[in-house]
Amino acid sequence: MDDRLVIAGKAYGSRLLVGTGKYRDFEETRLAIEASGAEIVTVAIRRVNIGQNAGEPSLLEAIPPSRYTILPNTAGCYTAEDAVRTLRLARELLDGHSLVKLEVLGDTETLFPNMPETLAAAKTLVAEGFQVMVYCSDDPILARQLEEIGCVAVMPLASLIGSGMGILNPWNLQIIRDRAKVPVLVDAGIGTASDAAVAMELGCDGVLMNTAIAKARDPVRMGRAMKLAVEAGREAWLAGRMDRKPYKASASSPTEGLIGRTA
């Protein structure tokens, strides 16, 4: 059965997208991402350390663009202008690659998105030919507006970035998912495998996470756990779960033919 995630016309076999931050070293990054089976991998764009680490290996040697779809992000940007500048640099850095992750933050404590700035940046980026996957709040109206602007995927948060608090508002995610015509990916807040499975069981098209894998005791093993969870959740969604029947038990074994009774 062909069940691939299609983003901006390109099909991917994995519905798990992963970040590359917070790992001990590039080797751990490489192994954990390999175990996760992810094909789309996020990176951040930062000033080069001038005069230091001349011969130091670079992230893109561990995660080569020939093997992975690199998704540059705008993490740390608090204005539309900074986000747009960052992604223009990213596009040049990645030889014209136009698929990007937009996030414009609004608050250093919560890292909640600044949605007015996010909408403004999305407009500019779409006009400049970028394919924008956008981190957003779990507000169905804003998600719809981002889709109308032309974003290729909307990525509402499950909970605060890096918090591992899991999915706080499954109902909103479901509303967004039911109404969207572009892929909906849950981004941020996943803590463990069951969170990822729940996101997929809600019908979301994919999950993006970083800390849940990088900060697990064994990141490589958690990478594999997340791969299995996303696959299991997706299969459950496609299979269609049984109806919930509150307070109504229903035996699975025959109620006839029990021993010790009169026939």
Next chain:
Amino acid sequence: MELLLRINGAERRFVPPLTVAGLVGKLGVEGKRIAIERNGEIVPRSRYGEVELADGDRLEVVVAVGGG
């Protein structure tokens, strides 16, 4: 004559003339996968050899790093 550039937020002095390609060599980042913005505009890699830097230019030189 000197060339005062603000590179990644810090001032540095060079002897003109200097192209972007020349600067990349002086910074020791040649061969690295980088991108450069000059006064708010991207300098395409194909033009590093021909773009000459001017006194007071503001440059951002970036790489990809780990992030979510």
